[in-house]
Amino acid sequence: MxxxxxxxxxxxxxxxxxxxxxxxxxxxxxxxxxxxxxxxxxxxxxxxxxxxxxxxxxxxxxxxxxxxxxxxxxxxxxxxxxxxxxxxxxxxxxxxxxxxxxxxxxxxxxxxxxxxxxxxxxxxxxxxxxGINLSVAVLPFRVTVKTKKVNEHIHEGDSVTLTCSTENCTPTQEPFAWFKNQRLIPEATDSVLQITSVSHDDFGNYSCGLKNSSTTSADEILLDVRYSPKNVKIAVLSSGKIQEGNSLTLICKSNANPAVTNYSWFMIKEANVSYIGSDREFSIKSASQKDGGQYFCIAKNDMGSQNSTVTPLKVEDGLLNLTRRKLNVICLHLYRRKLFTSKKQPAEQTPAVTVTEEIYENLRKSPESEENLTTYVTYVDLRLPSSTSDRPHCNSQDVIYSLLSYKD
CATH class of the missing domain: 2.60.40.10 (Immunoglobulins)
Incomplete structure (x- = not known):
């Protein structure tokens, strides 16, 4: 039994x-x-x-x-x-x-x-x-950011984890796609994007979705990386060459997060460094020779500071530029006069006239106005390109003594 x-x-x-x-x-x-x-x-x-x-x-x-x-x-x-x-x-x-x-x-x-x-x-x-447990993921996707810090800002060097998920659960059987500022990140294909040491280059808006689908997160999330000023440089705002009497503005530009809160301007001249301003822009209303030198700025925020590269500033002499412009007008007048003479008397042979002689001829003072004029002598090295035309030729080594007269 x-x-x-x-x-x-x-x-x-x-x-x-x-x-x-x-x-x-x-x-x-x-x-x-x-x-x-x-x-x-x-x-x-x-x-x-x-x-x-x-x-x-x-x-x-x-x-x-x-x-x-x-x-x-x-x-x-x-x-x-x-x-x-x-x-x-x-x-x-x-x-x-x-x-x-x-x-x-x-x-x-x-x-x-x-x-x-x-x-x-x-x-x-x-x-x-x-049995089998079924969870249903409800779109849209969403991005969450996690760091080891709690309720603190993300700084350069921190480790950051971005997770792409949906409500209830996140399917992982298909490859994912990550976007930064709406541009695809090719190497990121998982639901988790790990950045072991963030830098200022990682700052931006992130979204995610499936690689083989146009569906992405409804809202982008900002990865707010805080960093000290980067790429500090000086921009010079001026119309053409910097000449005496002209105004100009120097701007201290940089990338920073948070925004720069303090600027410092310095001028280097004859090995001396001088503090000259504390705003983002440094303006000169009427430039003079004493404003010539080397300039640099320092941008600072809560994360740190950075110097710009040194920018040289040269202020040209206003009288010299005025003289050059007057000589250009004289040469242009002589050239037109010679063309007019050659067209008017094509068959007549005239002796060659040197540029210096013609200039003296055109600058000769009239007797009736001589007592009302003050004369200045300016020495100018006039350089003109060579030409095969009938235009008067000025040798680059000739020194022309021109009499420029001004009324009192």
Whole structure:
């Protein structure tokens, strides 16, 4: 009798062991309106005859461990399929393959799913334990930023983690795409973007999405990296060459976060460094020779400071430039006069006239105005390009003594 009892227990254990359901994967995250696959295999005693197969989801008020049968997502008896799942499922319908496809997933599909089969025996029913947990990701994507610091600003050198996620869960079966200022970051294809040591170049707006989809996060997020002033330089605002009497403005430019709060201006002249201003712009209303020298500025914020490169500033003599302009007018007048003379007397041979002689001729003072004029002598090295035309030629080594007369 004892041996018979042991034999019955072994037979019962073997029978129970043959009843099984295996699921893969045990957890799924899917986007709304996508399709999911519940992979499943099952087994039962060979002497049993299969009657019904179905997938069910426990209702909200029921236990979620499969011990209570909920609504049917699929049933081999089609009339028993719940209205929410009508025409949305496809069963494998192969021997001991219980895989199920669920189409057009919605947020209401979130929950646990179990496979159950029944035979014609009153005790031949079995539900696969564990089940599959379905989570539905609700778009749009969103970017979150995490650092080791709590409630503090991000500084250069900090480690930063950017995570691309959606509500409820984030599918990871497809490659991701990251964007900075709406430009793709080619090397970033995971849902997490790790920056081990941020720099000022990482400052910008970030968004994410799936690589093979145009769907991106609804809102960009600013990675607000704080850094000291960079690329400090001086911009000179002036109309043409800087000449005596003209106005000019020097601007101290830089990149910084937060914005520069303090500027300092310095001038270097004859090895002496002088502090000259504290605004972003340094203006000179009327330039003079004493303003010539080397200039640099210092930009400073809460993170630090940086000097600009030295910018040389040369102020040209106004009288010299005036003399040059007058000589240009004289040469142009002589050239036009010579052309006019040559056209008027084409056949007449005239002796060659040197440029110096012609200038003296045109600058000769008239007797009636001589007493009202003050004469200045200016020595100018007049350089003109060579030419094969009839234009008077001025040798670059000739020194022309011109009499420039001004009324008192």
């Amino acid at each position: 004892f041996y018979i009892s042991i034999l019955l227990q072994l037979l019962l254990s073997a029978a129970v062991a043959s009843w099984l359901v295996s699921y893969y994967p045990r957890s799924i995250c899917a986007f709304e309106r996508s399709s999911v696959d519940f992979s499943c295999m099952f087994d039962y005693s060979d002497y049993r005859i299969l009657k019904t197969t179905y997938w069910f989801k426990p209702e909200a008020h029921q236990k979620q461990d499969g011990s209570q049968v909920g609504i049917s997502a699929y049933n081999s008896e089609a009339a028993k399929i719940h209205q929410l799942y009508k025409n949305r499922t496809a069963y494998a319908n192969r021997d001991k393959n219980c895989s199920l496809q669920l189409h057009n997933v919605s947020k209401s599909d979130t929950g646990m799913y179990f496979f159950r089969f029944e035979t014609y025996s009153s005790r031949g029913k079995y539900t696969g334990p564990g």
